Amino acid sequence: MSSWLGGLGSGLGQSLGQVGGSLASLTGQISNFTKDMLMEGAEEVEELPNSRRKEIEAIHAILRSENERLKKLCSDLEEKHEASELQIKHQSTSYRNELQQKEVEISHLKARQIALQDQLLKLQSAAQSVNSGAGSVPTTTASSSFNYGISHHAAAFHDDDMDFGDVISSQQEINRLSNEISRLESEVAHWRHIAQISKAQGSSSSDQSEICKLQNIIKELKQNRSQEIDDHQHEMSVLQNAHQQKLAEITRRHREELSEYEERIEELENLLQQGGSGIAVTDYPKIHEMQRTIQVLQTEKVESAKKIEELEKQIKDISKKLSSSENDREVLRKEQERLNVENRQISKECESLKLECSKLQPYAMKQSDAVKEEESILPQSTSLEEEVFRLQQALSDAESEITRLSHLNQDNLTEDNLELKMRVQVLEKENSLLIQEKEELHLSLLKLNNEYEEIKSTTVRDMDLDSKLHDLRLNLEAKEQELNQSIIEKEVLIAELEELDKQNQEATKHMILIKDQLSKQQNEGDSIINKLKIDLNDEKKRVHQLEDDKMNITTELDVQKEKLIQSELVLNDLNLTKQELEDKIEDLVDQLNKSQNNNLNIQKENFELKEHIKQKEEELSRVRCEITQPLNQDSNSNLKDDLLKEREADIRNLKQNLSEVEQLNENLKKASFDLKMENEKLVLACKDLRLQLEESIAGNNQISLEKNTILERLKTEKGQLEAELCRAEKRLLEEANKYEQTIEELSNARNLSASTLQLEHERLIKLSQEKDLEIAELKKNIEQIGIDHTETKNILSSSLEERKQLTQLINEKEVFIERLKERSSELQDELDKYTEALRKNEILKQTIEEKDRHLGSMKEENNHLKEELERLREQQSRAAPVAEPKTLDCITELESEISQLNIIKDNLEEEIKQHRKIIEDQNQSKMQLLQSLQERKKEMDEFKYQHEQMNVTHTQLVLEKDEEIKTLQKTIEEIKTQLHEQRQGIQTENSDIFQETKVQSLNIENGSEKHDLSKAETDRLVKGIKERELEIKLLNEKNISLTKQIDQLSKDEVGKLTQIIQQKDLEIQALHAKISSVSYNQDIVYLQQQLQAFAMEREQVLAVLNEKTRENSHLKTEYHKMMDIVAAKEAALLKLQDENKKMSTKFEGAGQEMFRETVQNLSRIIREKDIEIDALSQKCQTLLTVLQTSSPNDAVGGVNSNQFEELLQERDKLKQQVKKMEEWKQQVMTTVQNMQHESAQLQEELHQLQAQVLVDSDNNSKLQVDYTGLIQSYEQNETKLKIFGHELAQVQHSIGQLCNTKDLLLGKLDIISPQFSSGSLLASQSAESLKAAKSETLSEAPQQEIEELRKLLQEKDTAIRTLQENNHRLSNSIAATSELEKKEHEQTDSEIKQLKEKQDVLQKSLKEKDLLIKAKSDQLLSINENFKNKVNENELLRQAVTNLKERTLSLEMDICKLKEENEKIVEKTREKETEYQALQETNMKFSMMLQEKEFECHSMKEKALAFEHLLKEKEGETGELNQLLNTVKSMQEKTVTFQQERDQVMFALKQKQMENTALQNEVQHLRDKELRLNQELERLRNHLLETEDSYTREALAAEDREANLRKKVTALEEKLVSSSSAMENASHQANLQVESLQEQLNVVSKQRDETALQLSMSREQVKQYALSLSNLQMVLEHFQQEEKAMYSAELEKHKQLGAEWKKKAENLEGKLISVQERLDEANAALDSASRLTEQLDLKEEQIEQLKKQNELRQEMLDDVQKKLMNLVNSTEGKVDKILMRNLFIGHFHTPKNQRHEVLRLMGSILGIKREDMEQLLNEDQGGVTRWMTGWLGGGSKSVPNTPLRPNQQSMFNSSFSELFVKFLETESHPSIPPPKLSVHDMKPLDSPRRRKIDINIPESFKDTTEPRSGRRTDVSPFLAPRSAAVPLMNPAGLGPGGPGHLLLKPISDVLPTFTPLPVSPDNSAGVVLKDLLNQ
Secondary structure (H helix, E strand, O other): OOOHHHHHHHHHHHHHHHOHHHHOOOOOOOOOOHHHHHHHHHHHHHHHHHHHHHHHHHHHHHHHOOOOOOHHHHHHHHHHHHHHHHHHHHHHHHHHHHHHHHHHHHHHHHHHHHHHHHHHHHHHHHHHHHHHHHHHHHHHHHHHHHHHHHHHHHHHHEEEHHHHHHHHHHHHHHHHHHHHHHHHHHHHHHHHHHHHHHHHHHHHHOOOHHHHHHHHHHHHHHHHHHHHHHHHHHEEEEEEHHHHHHHHHHHHHHHHHHHHHHHHHHHHHHHHHHHHHOOOOOOHHHHHHHHHHOOOHHHHHHHHHHHHHHHHHHHHHHHHHHHHHHHHHHOOOOOHHHHHHHHHHHHHHHHHHHHHHHHHHHHHHHHHHHHHHHHHHHOOHHHHHHHHHHHHHHHHHHHHHHHHHHHHHHHOOOHHHHHHHHHHHHHHHHHHHHHHOOOOHHHHHHHHHHHHHHHHHHHHHHHHHOOOOHHHHHHHHHHHHHHHHHHOOOHHHHHHHHHHHHHHHHHHHHHHHHHHHHHHHHHHHHHHHHHHHHHHHHHHHHHHHHHHHHHHHHHHHHHHHHHHHHHHHHHHHHHHHHHHHHHHHHHHHHHHHHHHHHHHHHHHHHHHHHHHHHHHHHHHHHHHHHHHHHHHHHHHHHHHHHHHHHHHHHHHHHHHHHHHHHHHHHHHHHHHHHHHHHHHHHHHHHHHHHHHHHHHHHHHHHHHHHHHHHHHHHHHHHHHHHHHHHHHHHHHHHHHHHHHHHHHHHHHHHHHOHHHHHHHHHHHHHHHHHHHHHHHHHHHHHHHHHHHHHHHHHHHHHHHHHHHHHHHHHHHHHHHHHHHHHHHHHHHHHHHHHHHHHHHHHHHHHHHHHHHHHHOOOOOHHHHHHHHHHHHHHHHHHHHHHHHHHHHHHHHHHHHHHHHHHHHHHHHHHHHHHHHHHHHHHHHOOOHHHHHHOOOOOHHHHHHHHHHHHHHHHHHHHHHHHHHHHHHHHHHHHHHHHHHHHHHHHHHHHHHHHHHHHHHHOOOHHHHHHHHHHHHHHHEEEEEEHHHHHHHHHHHHHHEEEEEEHHHHHHHHHHHHHHHHHHHHHHOOOOOOHHHHHHHEEEEEEHEEEEEEHHHHHHHHHHHHHHHHHHHHHHHHHHHHHHHHHHHHHHHHHHHHHHHHHHHHOHHHHHHHHHHHHHHHHHHHHHHHHHHHHHHHHHHHHHHHHHHOOOOOOOOOOOOOHHHHHHHHHHHHHHHHHHHHHHHHHHHHHHHHHHHHHHHHHHHHHHHHHHHHHHHHHHHHHHHHHHHHHHHHHHHHHHHHHHHHHHHHHHHHHHHHHHHHHHHHHHHHOOOOOOOOOOOOOOOOOOOOOOOOOOOOOOOOOOOOOOOOOOOHHHHHHHHHHHHHHHHHHHHHHHHHHHHHHHHHHHHHHHHHHHHHHHHHHHHHHHHHHHHHHOOHEEEEEEHHHHHHHHHHHHHHHHOOHHHHHHHHHHHHHHHHHHHHHHHHHHHHHHHHHHHHHHHHHHHHHHHHHHHHHHHHHHHHHHHHHHHHHHHHHOOOOHHHHHHHHHHHHHHHHHHHHHHHHHHHHHHHHHHHHHHHHHHHHHHHHHHHHHHHHHHHHHHHHHHHHHHHHHHHHHHHHHHHHHHHHHHHHHHHHHHHHHHHHHHHHHHHHHHHOOOOOOOHHHHHHHHHHOHHHHHHHHHHHHHHHHHHHHHHHHHHHHHHOOOOOOHHHHHHHHHHHHHHHHHHHHHHHHHHHHHHHHHHHHHHHHHHHHHHHHHHHHHHHHHHHHHHHOOOHHHHHHHHHHHHHHHHHHOOOOOOHHHHHHHHHHHHOEEHHHHHHHHHHHHOOOOHHHHHHHHHHEEEEOOOHHHHHHOOOOOOOOOOOOOOHHHHHHHHHHHHHHHHHHHHHOOOOOOOOOOOHHHHHOOOOOOHHHHHHHHHOOHHHHHHHHHHOOOOOHHHHHOHHHHHHOOOOOOOOOOOOOEHOOOOOOOOOOOOOOOOOOOOOOOOHHHHHHHHHH
């Protein structure tokens, strides 16, 4: 036995050494004696590893949640880091100063602490010197607590690196040190009081007033400590609030800065889009095209320079000819008469030339103005062309001057010379003005200036020649006089005249040639001018096209840039989320592996435990078989009983361990299941992310391909344009050649005569003027046509873009529908998975319940559990430092991201600067065009004002949200502080558990048991909270993934729309290029082909629309099915609610029935025991009467040995029955406990189901409310859209009027070309305030100490009900948190449904808009029919969805708008008809002009005929007439060709006018469609913004909920810390009180021993004997009678018991009167009682030693209990030496004839068989008189052992009855003493036996009774387990003050309430003895 116990103790000591690694300081201080005690009794410590394990598991769960919280905090800190870095630098200095101050305070506190510890040690040493037993334990606690404090300080003070973290840690350190100081001060005060009390005890006996003082001091210290804790908590909360406020301000500023930056970026983008309007920095191909055009123009400039050089060469030739003409003039001086005639003709020609100059000058001015305007419009492309124009003008002026000078060469008139001088001066002025104005063209103009100077020099020479001619005329007059005088010289002059005639003819021929050349040059100049004008127009068109292309390409580039930025952001977000998910997956995999390993270990341990259980059950069966054998063996049977009791205790402990292990298994299984679910969800999220990445990559590839196709198309269009330009140039060259030919023919005809030349010249001048007018008009018409063409082009492009957008939207909506279908299927799969998981959980619950029924396992499990605890500690130690590097990594990542963002910001700023420069350049170049756009800007300003109002509202909403976030953050911080304190409290609890168990006294087990119960409940609550937090996290992740998917869908939709828009833009550009080309017939054919293609596309789109309508109908049916499923689920929920209510009522009724049944069982058992007691009392009375009758006064009478043997056998049988009854009772108790467990679990499940049902109903109601709110908001938005539509129609009307006025102005000015401005809408996101769902605050179950045990069973029931209600509240609150997340899921689902519905609406609207775009004005009737069909469809949809009611109204409004648009189109057609009539009138005018010209041609022909006749008459030269006739015929042919060309031009003009009217109609139609589509786009944008806002709100709400939950968790943890600290304080104070009261008990016991009278002792003993006999008889009777009776109520049982006890008290009082007669016998009994007191003193000394050992080692109280049981059993079974001595002496005192009976008795006591005794006693015989007293003197260990003298034989009967009653009492009760009652109930005058037994109650009994007291309140002492059975009477005597019976003892404050048995308080043992003696 001892070896076995020693081995067990050593194993447990090793395990405890492994578990309590932190207790090394304490184990060093334990003495050798305590170590021996540890080795001897280690069974009681078996429960410590389990509790330790529970606590470590709780810590592990807390650390897990802490790790998750730290992960969340890392993400939050990453957001807050940017803002906090700015202010942390400023705050760090102040924080460091505070740190220094706090460190100084810490040093002071440490010094103070050291001084207080020194004082404490001194006081402890003093107290130990006075009272060695009381002071040893607190020293260990103090030292251990101090060591722990130092270690904790060292661990906690050097962790954090951040500045404010250091401040917080220092504040916590200060709080901890102040708490320690207060604790030490309280301990110092305590030791002072102990020293004073010990001194007072040494001097004189202490009073109860000192105890009261100590209690008051303890209360004051408690109050002080609580006040200090509250103060420190208040300071901490103030600091944390300040820190939170700073953080909130930082975050608010950061958000404001971000919003400002975003607004600034949006403004800059708007400016770029407005001002840039088409200029992109990166548009390199367009720049290359512009450079090529510049090169072409430069080549043209070079060609023009070559032409100028050729003209210069011609001028040189002319100058040479002029020199020859000067020589001719010398000859002409001689010819006066002919020269005069020719001068007249030349004067006429000069007049005609004057008219030409006057006509050419305004035309030249017009050309110069046009050139200036073209320069202002096109500075880059037209500068070279202007140079060419100026050179050509200069050439024309020079040619005119040359012609004039050539005529002047023949003039001799002074007037002509003067006029020529004036003209030359005017021309010089004009040339000087041109030179001054155009300094840019220095090189070309310098050449021209040189030419002009040469011509001027020639004119000066001509002027000199004229003067010379004047002089020659005078000379000629003189010579004429001389001719008159000299007739002789006539013949010579006639010969000279003939020669002069020949020369004159040659000169005239030469002049005619010069004129022809000049006319050719003029015609060439005109043709060049026309070419250049055509080139100008073409280049203008090209420039417009290029600008339009630039606009389109810049818009496309902007869109693509935005797409790239968005895609980059999405990729970054995806990468970040992927990394986070991978980290989470790795963590979860690690946790899964750990949990799997733990599960494997636990399964192995369970298997081993089952094997051990089997072995132990076999051992138990063997032991029971041994027990059933007769108890004739003395020592061996006692040892077996001891072993049985020890094993039963072991089995109980192992059962508890098994239950705890199974709970751990359940928890680990749940954790592993949760981890698996999280793993699966994360894998799904990873797959989604990968798919999204692939989609984004595919989208980028598509965008790049589309860009390449666009560039290729642009290149091909450029090539086509260049080819067309080349063709146009070739045609112009051909026409120029034709004109040159005609000019040559005209010049040949001019040779006929001067008069015909003059007339033809005048006619040509008129024709040129008319042609100039026609050219001007044609220019105007061409410009108008170009303007209209650009307008139509823009409208077509916008309409096609919108059509592409709509088609893209349709495609994207199809993709979105497919994704929604996939999502719904995924959600259904998840639902199936969850249902399967629930089934698995139910199966696991069933298996767990089956496992609960199995027995516990052996001690080896403790070693495994200890190893697991060490692993858990290692995990905790590993998990703690992981958070800091993570935060550092997060900080570094944030810094890198900040640097990258700064770089991006710089790049953006540089781009903005470049854009600003480009915008400024464009604004300078286009100020004139911006004037026409002011009206549109006003409209844009109005829209901007509306957007600004929206932004103001959004900012207000954002501020409100920020305030809500601040409040929530404050609450979060408070909860965090509470959590932090709670964790510290939990850690201190875990480290101090082993120490506290040493310091605690007998009351601590009760409190610790309750504390364990409260811990179990709090653990459950914490686990529920963690599960809810996990659910919240999962729901948040789902919400985030849904928002990302929606964002990606919207981005994909935008990308597809832009792709379609780009394709349509390319098609439009191709169409425009084809329209602008010259080949009209090809264009017409191409347009017809396009019309056919469009018709095909329209049919395809109609087919697509039909398919979409089918899909919509299919989706509607699916929606109805889903609604039916939801309704079915709601009905099922209602049914479950009703069933739950019914089940709850049934379970409550069943629980009450269980309680009633247990109460009735107990009452029945008590009654049976009472019956047994009555039977035994009757037997005792009969025995007494037999003894009295058998013993005569003088003669020797005796009892037969056979009777004694029968009595002993009956006693053994009764013992066996009692044991069987106790076993049965224990089984009943276990079944009752199991039923209670099951009922509690079922009630918890019921409440959880009820909470879930309530939350579901609340969710349904809230969803309905939200649905109605969304419908109302949708209706309001539609009304707003209608209002905006009306306003837009008005604005369109005003824009149309302005466009008409603008067209008129443009027709007048021919200057301004249209420009389109792009306006950008500010997309401001609005964040509406969401309903922040606030879950109920988690209220912890009240865990107050139960201070009164005197309350009845009903009060306990109320306490249990309050605990259950609190548990229900907590479960409801937890369920509410989970159901809130379910609500959010349902909200998201409802929003998805709304999006589907809106998608249907959008698809329908898109179909309608596509039909409108494709349809022409003739198809309005079909459109109306389609609208009616759509209205019918909407009416059908109204029945299913209430949202679509308003949609039909919007469609009707659209129909009204279309009607108004039709009316406008009719009006515009009327206007176009009027314009057509005006054009017809102009055509008539042109025809009249042509007729006039034809008449003039006839007149010219007649004149030509007249000239022919004159020439025939004059000269008769046929050759010249033939030439003239040929020229006239060629001129006629040319006029015919000119007429044909004119007719063709007029026909082309008419065609152009028709096309213009058609195009204008189409343009107007497309404008109307554009407005409608813009309205639709705005509505869609608003809808998308609303959806995005809703998702952002949900994300914010989720964050708020997380914050609230964190706050609640921190609050719960703080409450746990406070409760644990309160428990620690209470336990410490209770220990102190127990020690002081024990010391007082020692003093009082001494006083009682001195003052107690022997009479009172004898009376108390007699009363106890009588009561024990009556109790035994009553219990036996109850067992026999009421086995088959019904259970009665507990109150009736109490009443009956009270009445019975009153009757018994009356009977016993009557008996006491008879007992007074036997006072002499009582005197002898008093002598024996005096001996008993001596033995009691010895026993008390032994008990005091045991008490000291218990105080030193309170963990080993179970071992002490077993030892006491062993002592009692050994004393029961062993033979008393005194008894044997008395029997031996009595054998010799008895007569010889009765000695053989004495020997038989001795043999029966010694276990010798009757046959052997009869063989030994064949000869001997003896009496019974003298030796009986000696035998009875040692009958029990508590019986007085005085040997009787011969003169005391008369007192024999009384002493024998007294001893026999004692014997029966000890044998009828189990050996274990009663449970300890509270210290307060002990009276100071109790007997020493009573007190010692109360003090030495074993711990195992409390362990067995207290768990039941925590769960049920109606357990009576009769139902205690066999190892802890409670006797109804104390084996020793009680003091006179208190009642003797245990049932009459007052109920203590700590133990569970037992049912008291009412007995009168004066039923003391002394009174019973007196009664017996009197009888």
